[in-house]
Amino acid sequence: MRILAISGSLRASSTNTRLVHAIMRLAPTEIEFLMYEGLGDLPHFTPDLDGDNPPPSVLALRQLLRTTDGVLICTPEYAFGVPGSLKNGLDWTVSSGDFSVKPVAAISASPLWGGGDKAHASLLLTLTALGANILEEGKIIIPMVNKKLDAESNLLDPALVENLQAVFKAFQQSNNQQA
Ligand SMILES: Cc1cc2nc3c(=O)[nH]c(=O)nc-3n(C[C@H](O)[C@H](O)[C@H](O)COP(=O)(O)O)c2cc1C
Numbered sequence: 001m002r003i004l005a006i007s008g009s010l011r012a013s014s015t016n017t018r019l020v021h022a023i024m025r026l027a028p029t030e031i032e033f034l035m036y037e038g039l040g041d042l043p044h045f046t047p048d049l050d051g052d053n054p055p056p057s058v059l060a061l062r063q064l065l066r067t068t069d070g071v072l073i074c075t076p077e078y079a080f081g082v083p084g085s086l087k088n089g090l091d092w093t094v095s096s097g098d099f100s101v102k103p104v105a106a107i108s109a110s111p112l113w114g115g116g117d118k119a120h121a122s123l124l125l126t127l128t129a130l131g132a133n134i135l136e137e138g139k140i141i142i143p144m145v146n147k148k149l150d151a152e153s154n155l156l157d158p159a160l161v162e163n164l165q166a167v168f169k170a171f172q173q174s175n176n177q178q179a
Helices: 013-025 055-068 082-093 115-129 156-179
Strands: 002-008 032-035 072-074 103-109 133-142
Touching: 002 013, 013 032, 013 072, 013 103, 013 156, 055 072, 072 115, 072 156, 082 115, 103 156, 115 133, 133 156
Parallel strands: 002 032, 002 072, 072 103, 103 133
Antiparallel strands: none
């Protein structure tokens, strides 16, 4: 199965992006991850641009969503919310319905104790509005993330590794149910 991985951070040395790469390395061979690189290229969402000919970057995102079996999102929290660029990307999928019933893992990570819990709650609300199938095992909040990744982006926390293994299983189960 193919999973689209989205980091909610555009920062070059983002911990969330490093976390996504660590998750991709940890995944069993049956799950192929594709890293979405286009979040920063999407125009600001407005329904005026979302007509018969949406911008090419939007079409590319929708095509990726249509050709993958699930989505994994790792996001930081900015000012108690989801980063604007990630919310913008999600808003572009409202009219296309590409998140509808799609299995999604929603992860927030922060160097602070809260783990981005407010962004996480907000992300769950948005995904609910989009009709996504939010996997229970995929709802993960990671506090103190800097202590859980080393300089080579290896995962240092066995409990987190165990939680992520459960996410892979949940993705595979949802895929088997759809087949
Ligand atoms: C403008 C700004 C606002 C932030 N707001 C929060 C916040 O509300 N909660 C939080 O846990 N961390 C907050 N942070 C700290 C981020 O969690 C931290 O910079 C993190 O490394 C960003 O994720 P990234 O490494 O994936 O880019 C904020 C950082 C910036 C730059």
